[in-house]
């Protein structure tokens with residue numbers, strides 16, 4: 228699909244089934260993610276690809292642990308229990324933050340990790356796949372942070388649920404109707 232059209236019509240899909248991007252396709256996707264703007268060329272992110280029932284179930288169990296640790300309401304526990312069945316692949320994006328970097332403060336590094344997440348989503352879309360970026364409060368849980376090797380200042384910024392939409396929505400650009408609310412030209 229034409230690049231501009233893809234960017235203008237991107238949307239999330241939450242009901243995801245097989246197929247998900249293959250290893251070779253993921254390599255192409257991550258090559259796109261690694262080209263996002265990056266003050267200081269720090270590459271302040273790491274991607275973990277979680278696939279297969281065993282690993283997805285492990286992640287679901289960890290989420291449940293974190294719900295208990297953080298005393299999250301029942302609805303989060305229900306979501307955690309169902310997590311392993313939500314998508315065939317989950318791409319976890321961890322912002323690897325150096326709080327003492329001279330040029331790029333922590334917030335800039337976090338923004339770069341966010342850009343890398345978005346680039347991952349859109350690159351997968353360009354290959355014909357669908358996804359949704361979720362987080363939820365369990366990203367602060369001790370067990371999940373440890374599972375993804377988070378150091379003290381690191382932050383899990385995304386679980387990208389990845390696969391193919393069960394029933395793909397039509398692409399539309401209706402969200403471009405209210406540009407004036409978000410854009411001001413100072414001329």
Ligand SMILES: Cc1cc2nc3c(=O)[nH]c(=O)nc-3n(C[C@H](O)[C@H](O)[C@H](O)COP(=O)(O)O)c2cc1C
Pocket residue numbers: 237238239240359360361362363384
């Ligand atoms: C940092 C971040 C965290 C998000 N966390 C969640 C989440 O936990 N659950 C959720 O349903 N959507 C979450 N979203 C929003 C979805 O990714 C998505 O953008 C939203 O459902 C709107 O759909 P659209 O992308 O098709 O416009 C998050 C988005 C961002 C940028």
